[in-house]
Amino acid sequence: MENKNVLLTLLACAVSAFLFILTHYMWHGRNPSNRMGYGIFMSVAPALAAFLLLRLTELPLSWQRTVGIYIVMFVLTAIIQSYARTIPID
Secondary structure, eight states: OOHHHHHHHHHHHHHHHHHHHHHHHHHTTOOGGGGHHHHHHHHHHHHHHHHHHHHHHOOOOOHHHHHHHHHHHHHHHHHHHHHHTTSOOO
16 A cells, blocks of 8 residues: 555544544533643544554555555554553652
8 A cells, every 4th residue: 555545544544543532532421622632632642653554564455455554553642552551650
């Protein structure tokens, strides 16, 4: 897959994840504008990690596998972020 196709696929994934996060907050009755920074971080960080992984391994991937790698990175970022929140800062 070309570099442009990978970037467009990851951009679509990041936008979808951002909208998912904001929709999740609206669904639970919260104000999504308070969580814009969190939504941007949680959607862009996995895209950057997936892009770096794809560039370092140089594997020929389809858009489906690129989306799969983004989803894995999104889940890993969510897990790390949820456990990092429990670390007390004194």
